[in-house]
Amino acid sequence: MYLKKMFTPYKINQCEIKNRFVVPAMVSNMCDEDGNITDQFIKYHETKAKGGWGLIITEDYGVNPNGVGYKNCVRLYDEKQVPANKKLTDTIHMYGAKMFAQVFHPGRQTNSKVNGGVQPISVSRIPDPFNQDIPRDMTVEEIHELVHEFGHTAKLMKESGFDGIELHLAHGYLLSGFFSTRQNRRTDEYGGCLENRMRIVHEIYDAMRAEVGTDFPLTARFSLTEDTVDGRPMDESMVMVKYFEELGFDALNLSNGEYSSYADESISTTFTPKGFNVANAKKVHDFINIPTIVANGINDPAMAENILQQDASDFIGMARASLADPDLPRKAARGQLGDINYCIRCLQGCIGNLLQQKPINCLVNPMIGHESEYTFESQPSPKTVLVIGGGTAGMEAAIAATRQGHSVTLWEKSDVLGGEFIPAIYPPAKGEYATFLVFLKRQLKILNINVVMNQTATVENVKAFGANKVIVATGGHPNKPHLEGIDNDNIHFANEVLLGKAPLNGEIVVVGGGEVGTETAMFLADGERGHVTVLEMTGDINAGLLRTVPTKRFLRDHEVTIVTHATVQEFGSNEVVIEHNEKTEHIPADHIVLAMGYHSNNDLLKSLQTELNNVEEAGDVTKPSNALVSSATGFKAGYYA
Ligand SMILES: Cc1cc2nc3c(=O)[nH]c(=O)nc-3n(C[C@H](O)[C@H](O)[C@H](O)COP(=O)(O)O)c2cc1C
Ligand code: SF4
Structure with a gap:
């Protein structure tokens, strides 16, 4: 059986467990x-x-x-x-x-x-x-x-x-x-x-x-x-x-x-x-x-x-x-x-919240810690809901709104669902994260949610759609600093690199030693594409909760160079110029990968908010954060649609 x-x-002892x-x-x-x-x-x-x-x-x-x-x-x-x-x-x-x-x-x-x-x-x-x-x-x-x-x-x-x-x-x-x-x-x-x-x-x-x-x-x-x-x-x-x-x-x-x-x-x-x-x-x-x-x-x-x-x-x-x-x-x-x-063993919602003295939550299950709140018992009157953006925030919003009895349509401008969570599953030791996207996509299917791919939202077509509620979950864009050489051909964004859109080799410099930067460095070093250097502005890299120690071990084993207290001055065609220990240094770079955080992709949101009074926001469109906040805010927006 x-x-x-x-x-x-x-x-x-005498206690029978079923x-x-x-x-x-x-x-x-x-x-x-x-x-x-x-x-x-x-x-x-x-x-x-x-x-x-x-x-x-x-x-x-x-x-x-x-x-x-x-x-x-x-x-x-x-x-x-x-x-x-x-x-x-x-x-x-x-x-x-x-x-x-x-x-x-x-x-x-x-x-x-x-x-x-x-x-x-x-x-x-x-x-x-x-x-x-x-x-x-x-x-x-x-x-x-x-x-x-x-x-x-x-x-x-x-x-x-x-x-x-x-x-x-x-x-x-x-x-x-x-x-x-x-x-x-x-x-x-x-x-x-x-x-x-x-x-x-x-x-x-x-x-x-x-x-x-x-x-x-x-x-x-x-x-x-x-x-x-x-x-x-x-x-x-x-x-x-x-x-x-x-x-x-x-x-x-x-x-x-x-x-x-x-x-x-x-x-x-x-x-x-x-x-x-x-x-x-x-x-x-x-x-x-x-x-x-x-x-x-x-x-x-x-x-x-x-x-x-x-x-x-x-x-x-x-x-x-x-x-x-x-x-x-x-x-x-x-x-x-x-x-x-x-x-997915990310630790973000459970241990992450505990360490901030908050009730625990879960990245893949925003209901945790809100069981008394998200009861799905009192069904509000059904509405038509339009969710814009098929990342994790948008998918969670669509799922929660559908479970509340609303009629939901999800627009995604590309031909894949998952947004910035997709590159996040590519670094070494991150494969388990893919199961979350599989789960969300399956829920969209089971709940029979109308998902429209390759659909770009504009103020006009959103107004024409005529939803009772619009949830904007258009995510964020990677930051691009205003520095000399930023538009050179050898500059790439970390998310593109992780998605295999920018094949790199030789001397590769990753700018930013946070979670995205260190994971991209691991990805590059694992593929033996060349020698990788990570430049970090603060005194240490930070690969996220309980991940920094094993990440450092991996980077050391793969001979990745880490330079801390490094402030980038300019990008050259084959180098990055940094200030380090109060001196100017030249780091050889055939390719430069930017992992310097995100900013909100909120142009559409702002325009819609001036024209409509039924617009909610979810995920990074409000303030760039992390996947935990994206799924939590997405679910909440959908639940209260
Ligand atoms: C948020 C959180 C709180 C925990 N608190 C306790 C605890 O109070 N007592 C305990 O023995 N283990 C505690 N643990 C450890 C778990 O019981 C478990 O051993 C650990 O998470 C590994 O198992 P898992 O992979 O099935 O989660 C905690 C784990 C988490 C994630
Ligand atoms: S998926 Fe949820 S329970 Fe698992 S580690 Fe992440 S936050 Fe904790």
């Missing part, structure tokens, strides 16, 4: 600043329960007011918080899904700006490179108090109707800090040998088990690899998984990394192979006798089934895949794998 194992129920699709913990930042559950938080989880996930694991609950890593992260330490949590679990149970609560303490991986203004506590006084605040090491009395708090929270979690509790021992937070020789420099009974380093986990386990009883699932999340200079090797992780099993945990959720991992380990990007944790997870699965969950870069039900068929795990965690498409299991059950909106 198709996806047979994925849809076979399985038990953790299938093997697991949503691992993800901070949503959707609670209030005191960590209380909001209606939006419940709706967000309800959408997944409705979508068919067997087990949903909540984000990491703090056990006291200051024990959080993000401002709006959930907490549970007071009886008064139980009713709202009960409302959450009751909602999830209506759909036959089970819900485990994850519980943690951030340790050094937080800072006083988000944790209520206190100095972070940790196993030892070693700051997390990412958060920088120097933590204070915990006293033994504080450790005992924290153990008690974990027990108390476990009691409240059971009262709240959760089906199990996952203790967070992964990702470099406080408890993993205790058993890490990298973080733990204690010389008391909580430091030194493995038994001492595990003591706090043992005590917390006992405190929680005493509150919840033996029949209640108590599981742990654990990083198998850390990828840091003195991070834990897999051999030591194998010792520890056995220890956790013997301690009494009912299942292990296997993950990777910590905040200071070199690579994009715990939340992989497209630089890391999909499912890269599976081989190690299989070693664990073969070695211990409690159920395991494996996650990281698994977004495809077929791959998930294959992992189970290989006996590498009992459950499959698909965290970001559940943001990209909360309906993934339901679609998989119907055999509609082609209709799934696949996570």
Whole structure:
């Protein structure tokens, strides 16, 4: 049978889970600043329960007011918080899904700006490179108090109707800090040998088990690899998984990394192979006798089934895949794998928003974080809607407006849909991004949207069309600086280069070390077209969230020269003249590629706004931004058309 194992129920302790699709913990930042559950938080989880996930694991609950890593992260330490949590679990149970609560303490991986203004506590006084605040090491009395708090929270979690509790021992937070020789420099009974380093986990386990009883699932999340200079090797992780099993945990959720991992380990990007944790997870699965969950870069039900068929795990965690498409299991059950909106591991909406202390969102699914707002329940009176521009903003607008019941026409002036997202899928390690365009185009088809290609919009033909609402999503144009030589034949735009419209070789200089510039440099270096130099005005290149380190590695391996603090003075027929370190330098250049940002293509918008009063804007036409903003603003314009 198709996806047979994925849809076979399985038990953790006494809790039967209807299938093997697991949503691992993800901070949503959707609670209030005191960590209380909001209606939006419940709706967000309800959408997944409705979508068919067997087990949903909540984000990491703090056990006291200051024990959080993000401002709006959930907490549970007071009886008064139980009713709202009960409302959450009751909602999830209506759909036959089970819900485990994850519980943690951030340790050094937080800072006083988000944790209520206190100095972070940790196993030892070693700051997390990412958060920088120097933590204070915990006293033994504080450790005992924290153990008690974990027990108390476990009691409240059971009262709240959760089906199990996952203790967070992964990702470099406080408890993993205790058993890490990298973080733990204690010389008391909580430091030194493995038994001492595990003591706090043992005590917390006992405190929680005493509150919840033996029949209640108590599981742990654990990083198998850390990828840091003195991070834990897999051999030591194998010792520890056995220890956790013997301690009494009912299942292990296997993950990777910590905040200071070199690579994009715990939340992989497209630089890391999909499912890269599976081989190690299989070693664990073969070695211990409690159920395991494996996650990281698994977004495809077929791959998930294959992992189970290989006996590498009992459950499959698909965290970001559940943001990209909360309906993934339901679609998989119907055999509609082609209709799934696949996570593209861009990190822009989920981690990007978290780092700005905003609720999470998703580049490919603008509904995330807006489940209470975008209900599609109250259908406005149907209108005719004209969307101008077939990039991601325009397509999202057309889709949302059609789902609202409007009659939508989409005009695209070229012969392809996708706009500036198309060149973005060509650099190395970006191929996964193409699935988003495939999804959008399929939606246009399924929703039977009238798409007119090669249709240039003018004020006259838009007025003649007579739509009730016009949404302009004409995107942006690449910037072209007013410098000597800018119109020379050897000048090209990055997007043209990525689309193969400008075959280059010899000495190639890319101007701009942002996301587009570095990716274009990778594209050129990968093709071995010549020697590539990147000129960046600031002190460093920036390839985007968690992508800069692997990008730098790639550029170094491909012998790309990076010149920072470089200000271009003029372009010559075979050189770029720059000011660098207060001197004039001449960089040889057979070809020059501009990656210097975008400006809005808003001429039509401005003209239409003077003639019509029913014009909305979406995407870069308002202000050049990024693909996340494009899809979000497009969807919003369509929803409220
Ligand atoms: C926005 C976001 C928040 C996360 N928060 C948590 C968390 O609270 N606890 C946790 O154990 N892992 C957390 N993770 C890690 C995920 O559970 C998961 O291990 C990771 O995203 C890799 O799996 P995936 O490729 O299926 O997304 C978070 C990931 C994301 C994207
Ligand atoms: S924002 Fe990107 S990485 Fe995050 S869930 Fe959406 S597609 Fe995946």
